Amino acid sequence: MGVETKYFEVKTKGNTDILDITKKVGKTLREAKIKNGIACLFVSGSTAGITTIEYEPGLLKDLPQAFERIAPQNIEYAHHQTWGDYNGHAHVRSALLKTSLVVPFVDSELILGTWQQIVLVDFDTGSRNRKVLVQIIGD
Ligand code: ZN
Numbered sequence: 001m002g003v004e005t006k007y008f009e010v011k012t013k014g015n016t017d018i019l020d021i022t023k024k025v026g027k028t029l030r031e032a033k034i035k036n037g038i039a040c041l042f043v044s045g046s047t048a049g050i051t052t053i054e055y056e057p058g059l060l061k062d063l064p065q066a067f068e069r070i071a072p073q074n075i076e077y078a079h080h081q082t083w084g085d086y087n088g089h090a091h092v093r094s095a096l097l098k099t100s101l102v103v104p105f106v107d108s109e110l111i112l113g114t115w116q117q118i119v120l121v122d123f124d125t126g127s128r129n130r131k132v133l134v135q136i137i138g139d
Helices: 022-030 057-070 079-083 088-097
Strands: 002-012 017-020 037-043 048-053 100-106 117-122 128-138
Touching (some): 002 017, 022 037, 022 117, 048 128
Antiparallel strands (some): 037 100, 048 117
16 A cells, blocks of 8 residues: 655636546656555645536536525625625635545546546636646555
8 A cells, every 4th residue: 555646737717617627637647656546636725626527518617506596606705805805706616616626546547437537626816827736655
């Protein structure tokens, strides 16, 4: 049993930008010494999240619209009184989506459905560089 810790970075546009990070995660796993196990993906920050989705144009509209219904951008959040950064919706959306995801892999290949991609969603109000931690546990 071992643990390996790796990182990669992505640049987002913010405003519920959805990035397909499947290839970057796959490359990270193929470069790891551990060949079978689980990968814990984690994005540092309280205004982003990681999940899986079918990465197709319809859902890339549906998911942001669903978040807009759950935690609308243009309402008052108590958080705005704290910092005045007007991203209360981004924090609430991140908390609901979660900032981590565990994915199993076998022979260095991710176990995902054909129509299932790993995505990072950036809810913040502007472009950000996001660091994704890939902590690999296995073999
Ligand atoms: Zn904030």
